[in-house]
Amino acid sequence: MRSSGFSSRLTRRIPAGAWPVVVVILAVLAGNVLYVSGQTMNNPITWTAGISHFLCHISCGRPAIDPNLGFITQPLGHQAALDLLHGHWPWWNYFEGLGQPLAGEMQSAALFPLTLLFGLGAGLLWFHVGLEIIAGLSTYFLARRLSIPTVAAVAVGAVFALNGTYAWLGNAVLNPVAFLPMLLLGVEMIIESADSPTNRGWYVAALALALSLYAGFPEVAYFDGLFAGLFAVVRLASVRPSLRGRALRRFALGGGVGVALALPALIPFYDFLKVADVGAHTNAGSDSFVHLPTSALPMYFDPYVYGTIFFNPNVNLPWGNIGGYFTITVTTLALVGLVGARHRALRVAMGLWTLAGLAGTFNVLHARQLWNVIPLVANASFPRYVTPSCEMAMVLLAGLGLWDLTSVTSARRRLTLASAISLLILLWSVHEASPLNRGVTMSHKAHVVFLLLGFVPFAGVLIYAVLSRLGSRRWVPLALALVMVGEALVMYVVPTGEAPKQITVDQAPITYLQTHEGEYRFVDFGVIFPNWGTQYHLNSLSAIDLPFPRAYKDFIERTLYPGLTPGNQFVVKNGIIGINAMQAIVAAHLRAFEGATAKYLIMPSSVPLNPQLAREGVTRVFADSLATIYLLPRPRAFFSTATKDCVVTSTDPANAVTNCRQPSSLTRTELSMKGWTASVNGRHVPITTINGVYQRVDVPAGPARVRFSFRPPHELAAFAVFALALAFLALSLYDERRPLTRLTRRVGRAPGRHRA
DSSP, X not given: OHHHHHHHHHHHHSOGGGHHXXXXXXXXXXXXXXXHTTSSOOOTHHHHOSSEEEEOSSOOOOSOSOTHIIIIIHHHHHHHHXXXXXXXXXXXXXXXXXXXXXXXXXXXOTTXXXXXXXXXXXXXHHHXXXXXXXXXXXXXXXXXXXXXXXXXXXXXXXXXXXOHHHHHTOSGGGGGGXXXXXXHHHHHHHHHTTXXXXXXXXXXXXXXXXXXXXXXXXXXXXXXXXXXXXXXXXXXXXXXXXXXXXXXXXXXXXHHHHHHXXXXXXXXXXXXXXXXXXXXXXXXXXXXXXXXOGGGGGGGTSTTBTBSTTTOGGGHHHHHHOOOOOOHHHHHHHHHHTSOSTXXXXXXXXXXXXXXXXXXXXXXXXXXXXXXXXXXXXXXXHHHHSHHHHHHHHHHHHHHHXXXXXXXXXXXXXXXXXXXXXXXXXXXXHHHHHHHHTTTSTTSXXXXXXXXXXXXXXXXXXXXXXXXXXXXOTTHHHHHHHHHHXXXXXXXXXXXXXXXXXXXXXXXXXXXXXXXXXXOEEEESXXXXXXXXXXXXXXXXXXXXXXXXXXXXXXXXXXXXXXXXXXXXXXXXXXXXXXXXXXXXXXXXXXXXXXXXXXXXXXXXXXXXXXXXXXXXXXXXXXXXXXXXXXXXXXXXXXXXXXXXXEEXXXXXXXXXXXXXXXXXXXXXXXXXXXXXXXXXXXEEOOEEETTTEEEEEEOSEEEEEEEEEOOTTHHHHHHHHHHHHHHHHHHHHHXXXXXXXHHHHXXXXXXXXXX
């Protein structure tokens, strides 16, 4: 009785229409249950730096594919959040290399609203949870707009919230994915409102486009935009010819307002690109030829057929370029949904997009070269960035398949056939993987876990085959949906189980540098890996990023580390061999490192100091079991003058006070680029670039207060356009809702009307 009473009260408190939202949110929390409950920890410092000790449950694996989760997403997102929370615009990061743009770097998502969550202790976790909830709810509402029944819509919402991209990648690649279903929802709203002169429906599309650009990975946003464009073209065909012009105008309006709203993020990125190195992201770069080997295809349907992320050394290449997976139950229902009368053109289009995406991913019949004809596609890592839109297409097809199974008799026969095809796909996948798995997965102490993971896809297909023969029983679609969500949940949870259960960061060397470094810099030898210095407000000369300041890249390759390739990865590689090689480089170019304000070297305590560095006067100043810190003998101060008769004091990297007997010049070892301005005693002075990277200004005799500040060159204009676009959006919403409000009031006052 008590239980019944509690259920009754809970039912009354949660409106009927809110249950789908609650279920999607619960699915996301279930996928992250190990992180949320504290059973494992998602701090990427354990596998992207050497400054921690950690323990794991069964074994320590990689909980994500891309190390940029630790090099960029966590530390730069944390810094951007702190800047915003302290009332500063996150324009510049002083702690990386010689300093470089923070918002303009783009992967930091510095102006993205959810980035504020990085100010929390578990900010990375809740940042990802927030994205997944947005993705799941947007997919649910999109499915309902397509008239997919509630149960099926909730299922596809939960599955896309736990998609393969979110499960595997971890870094900023996944940020814009949350706004793909929202963008498609905006497209659908425009299509539905085409016959209304007042209900314009473009607002959601504009906001989705803007947020996907603020999210920090424009390549993924671009591929998502291509897919949304195909979706819009197909759906436009369902609009009466006389109304298509109105729909097209609203598409254009939504796109234009969306881009205008995103200009505060796009303009710093554009200004930075003009002076940045973008690595392989060029038409002639290696990314234009990247494709996956055929051996990676089974991973799309049986994600852990080769073991967990980077577990099997025989299949490292696919992990470096893959962008997610589908799961076999989604594939089965997508095959059912591919054929159907309702939204037939859309089904075909989504099926063709997925096939074309896979063809380009594996370069079937040179399909990658055909994709490269589309502007900017050749500049991107195609296999990774096209996958989220293919996942979206497959999930929507699965939702349409579930819809068919509730009302179309022939759909049950299609499910039987699709289950048979999926079973063949799984058998082929296991056959393809067997030679590469031999002596690896079943020889590991976790072989029972791998057996269970291998059983899950087969169990899902066999259950589908049985359910397809149960006739028209009403609970069958619900059972199908539960199996699909269940498989997505299991596959999502696997990497979270590979994360450590306990992490202890060695704070002693961090505290030492925080106490003694001041405005000087340290050089990392595989301990506080770039850009973890940013996380702890430590100035690190080492850096890894993309885009990367071209001037600093050239300076590294010319002055600090000749022969380094690629120059945007100023880091230690190859373990002890790499550490010893870099020690030799620092010894050979010690004056250049000291001239870049490098004062400390930090390296693993297990590695001895290079004798040449010892002869140069490099001395040990700190040591514990994990890290040893060495002091360089003659580091140049962050602020220095050309003459010795000046006294320079400073309290932060943006301000200095000089007192010279005669006019002189002040050198600041911060990266010089457009956007920096300087003033001396309140008067603007020009900045001269020296050595290709450093800043210099003239200072007068006597006391002088020098101030530096950075703002992206065209940011004021960007904010002006943003303000106009936001005002237009708000006024349009008000204008659209006002007639509706008046009509509602008139109806409410009509005789005989009463509330139900």
